[in-house]
Amino acid sequence: MNEAQIRERVAAFLAEHDPHGDRLEFLRARYDAGLAWVWFPEGHGGLGAPRELQQVVEHELSATPQLNTGVQAIGLGMAAPTILAFGTEEQKRRFLRPLWTGEEIWCQLFSEPGAGSDLATLGTRAVRDGDEWVVDGQKVWTSGAHHARWAILVARTDPGVPKHRGLTYFVCDMHAPGVEVRPLRQITGEAEFNEVFLTGVRLPDDLRLGEVGDGWRVAQTTLMNERVAIGGAPVRRGGGMVGAVLDAWREHPGLRSHDLHERLLSLWVEAEVTRLSGARLREQLAAGHPGPEGSGMKLSFARLNQELSGFDVEFRRELTYDDWTFRRSEDVDFYGRGPGYRYLRAKGNSIEGGTSEILRNIIAERVLGLPSEPRVDKDVPWKDLPR
Numbered sequence: 001m002n003e004a005q006i007r008e009r010v011a012a013f014l015a016e017h018d019p020h021g022d023r024l025e026f027l028r029a030r031y032d033a034g035l036a037w038v039w040f041p042e043g044h045g046g047l048g049a050p051r052e053l054q055q056v057v058e059h060e061l062s063a064t065p066q067l068n069t070g071v072q073a074i075g076l077g078m079a080a081p082t083i084l085a086f087g088t089e090e091q092k093r094r095f096l097r098p099l100w101t102g103e104e105i106w107c108q109l110f111s112e113p114g115a116g117s118d119l120a121t122l123g124t125r126a127v128r129d130g131d132e133w134v135v136d137g138q139k140v141w142t143s144g145a146h147h148a149r150w151a152i153l154v155a156r157t158d159p160g161v162p163k164h165r166g167l168t169y170f171v172c173d174m175h176a177p178g179v180e181v182r183p184l185r186q187i188t189g190e191a192e193f194n195e196v197f198l199t200g201v202r203l204p205d206d207l208r209l210g211e212v213g214d215g216w217r218v219a220q221t222t223l224m225n226e227r228v229a230i231g232g233a234p235v236r237r238g239g240g241m242v243g244a245v246l247d248a249w250r251e252h253p254g255l256r257s258h259d260l261h262e263r264l265l266s267l268w269v270e271a272e273v274t275r276l277s278g279a280r281l282r283e284q285l286a287a288g289h290p291g292p293e294g295s296g297m298k299l300s301f302a303r304l305n306q307e308l309s310g311f312d313v314e315f316r317r318e319l320t321y322d323d324w325t326f327r328r329s330e331d332v333d334f335y336g337r338g339p340g341y342r343y344l345r346a347k348g349n350s351i352e353g354g355t356s357e358i359l360r361n362i363i364a365e366r367v368l369g370l371p372s373e374p375r376v377d378k379d380v381p382w383k384d385l386p387r
């Protein structure tokens with residue numbers, strides 16, 4: 001399929017579906033027409049078309065109802081590609097459509113109090129009981145769990161084998177008895193994330209994604225996609241965080257200085273290099289699944305977002321912050337909020353989705369081919385690891 005054919009498809013779709021009618025019906029119809037994510041297979045919101053044609057669809061449909069990508073970031077960026085890669089036909093049919101339309105929100109139950117960077121040490125247990133699994137454990141830093149209908153969950157199904165081998169990946173029903181979500185307040189005052197307690201949660205075996213014991217491999221697909229989702233989102237030239245800083249620069253000529261000008265120019269160049277690298281990464285993605293290169297994008301994004309949001313408050317001389325709203329509306333995105341909020345929230349960018357130290361390790365080992373860190377526990381059964 002080429003660009004002209006995609007345009008024709010979109011035109012035919014618009015001739016049949018009124019974008020000014022019911023928003024949800026429009027989004028469902030768009031999914032059914034294969035115009036949700038064109039590179040997905042037919043029947044699952046796509047057309048099996050090259051990924052780069054998605055931007056043509058987005059452009060043609062820019063004046064029609066849009067997704068709430070903020071609240072569904074984990075669903076769209078991480079759960080969907082993982083379900084596509086490892087889900088059964090039945091799971092794809094059940095989950096992908098309401099995920100894309102936003103009818104069912106997803107969260108990610110990976111991190112635990114004792115397992116973050118070294119995720120494979122996680123201790124949440126899933127024990128088989130007939131056709132079900134019984135899950136017990138605690139997860140932490142779970143963004144959006146208070147909105148979520150479903151979660152992607154990694155749990156330990158075999159403590160007797162080394163840590164990476166005893167994991168299994170599930171879809172967790174966030175409405176199941178035994179799931180308890182408690183808010184955690186961040187530096188911004190809001191509670192975007194939560195701790196989640198799982199006590200005797202029963203999950204039918206048909207909510208398992210991938211083979212028993214293959215959870216680490218499934219989780220890698222999620223994590224590689226997470227880094228691309230956080231760091232590799234398309235940005236227009238001069239847009240994103242550098243755009244917010246440039247707006248401030250234009251609005252306040254009296255605050256400019258030669259020194260700040262020099263710094264802004266160098267940040268602009270870095271932002272442009274990062275943006276172009278993102279475009280190149282997305283082109284590579286069109287040819288397959290994301291590899292470790294996505295870690296480089298996420299690393300640059302985090303550093304740049306922190307430097308730019310710091311520059312923004314310094315330039316505006318606006319260092320006060322007094323908005324401690326606990327649960328914020330999901331309708332206002334990062335850029336729609338004030339400079340103080342952005343400065344504080346950007347601090348989390350170098351932690352979420354893998355810390356910058358871990359991403360440097362991945363780039364060193366898997367992109368540059370440098371010697372790996374010593375891993376003394378890789379052959380030790382998980383149950384014998386010191387905790």
Ligand SMILES: Cc1cc2nc3c(=O)[nH]c(=O)nc-3n(C[C@H](O)[C@H](O)[C@H](O)COP(=O)(O)OP(=O)(O)OC[C@H]3O[C@@H](n4cnc5c(N)ncnc54)[C@H](O)[C@@H]3O)c2cc1C
Nearest residue numbers: 108109110111116117141142143348351352353354355357
């Ligand atoms: C805003 C935000 C949202 C999040 N949302 C989610 C979510 O929805 N779901 C979820 O599961 N998790 C989520 N997380 C958790 C996130 O993935 C973890 O915080 C992260 O992976 C780090 O784990 P940790 O906090 O346990 O830190 P630790 O792993 O304890 O690391 C502590 C410090 O040690 C460093 N370190 C650790 N190991 C090494 C090493 N081998 N080499 C060098 N340095 C090392 C780290 O870089 C870090 O500086 C979120 C975090 C944030 C900040």
